[in-house]
Amino acid sequence: MTKNNEEEQMKKENNENSKIRTNNEAEPKVSKNNLSIRKENDELKERLKDLENKILRALADNENLRKRHEKEIQDNLKFSIKNFAFSLLGVADNFQRATQSIPEKAEEGNELIKNLLIGMKAIEKEFYDSFEKNGIKKFSSIGKKFNPEFHQAVSNVNSDLQEGFIVEELQAGFMIDEKLLRPSMVTVSTGQKEKKIENDKESSE
Template sequence: MTQKPTRPEVVDETLDAADAPENAAPEQEQAEGETLEDLVNERDDLKDKLLRALAEMENLRRRTEREVADARAYGIAGFARDMLTVADNIQRALESLPAELRDNEAIKPFVEGVELTERDFLKTLERHGVRKLVPQGERFDPNLHQAMFEVPDTSVPNGTVVQVVQAGFVIGERVLRPALVGVSKGGPKPGSAESGPAAPADEPKPN
């Protein structure tokens, strides 16, 4: 008996070929998703670094402007502090002259000349931001004044400057030298009905 030749099996690769892209798609999408996430993270990281750099630059700019302003306002502080001795000596010269001699026709022009020199000197200091403090009658402020002694006085509120031993000086908002003062005690408390309105304190603060 003659055997029929067998046909070789045909493998249907059509289905496998069709299924391959579908199987690869999720993996490709996953890879693309990871890449996109990495790019977003990198973008956010760079954005954060940029914002930090901008903030640091702004702080640096403000700090530089403040330092420049301080240098302009207080650059002469050392020189001005040395000049306080000159102001003190002029004041001592005027105070050392007896009152009866001030009206003497021979001495009066000299006294007026010294007083004019003192006024011009103080005006020159003021043009450069240096002011003289004579807190007579003001409320004692430890930021601006230095108490040397207490004076019993019930006629003024407690803690009022009743005597100025030495004038103080400020430059801008800083104290060059506190005023040396005598302070009252025994009077009503500041701000009470008996004390009346309190004298305003100056604004400058110590170094």
């Protein structure tokens, strides 16, 4: 082998060794770059997750706030209707008392009183129809057990009904949206007639 050939062979070997060293040196750099990119990706994912949670919390807070405002508006509306309806109950009561105060036979042969009574009853009916359209309903109490949550006892009387049952309703009670608007004023039975009959039977025996 000539000297020139030997030199060329050595150059080739040196070049190959240089390439190997370059590749070996580049591998750690690539590996470090990959680790850095992964770390940045993980950090970005964490930030996105945190941002997503914050957005979801903000949306939930806004939804709760919206519902709370809607409830406040509805409550205020119901409160306004309740106060207005309560003030109208007195008017309806007066119409009822006025119609009840007219004797049954007064309209016989008197066209004026008859027409007046018809008109008053029609107005009274319109009152109650308007109440029902707005969730206000009258409830019946006669013959039912006295309940202090719905009834206001004005007096007690002897009657054939059992003790604690309602004999007479002096003023009607009303509900609004399943809540009490006004209790009914009632007369409650003491059950004395029933007891007296039992005592009389025992005495006769």
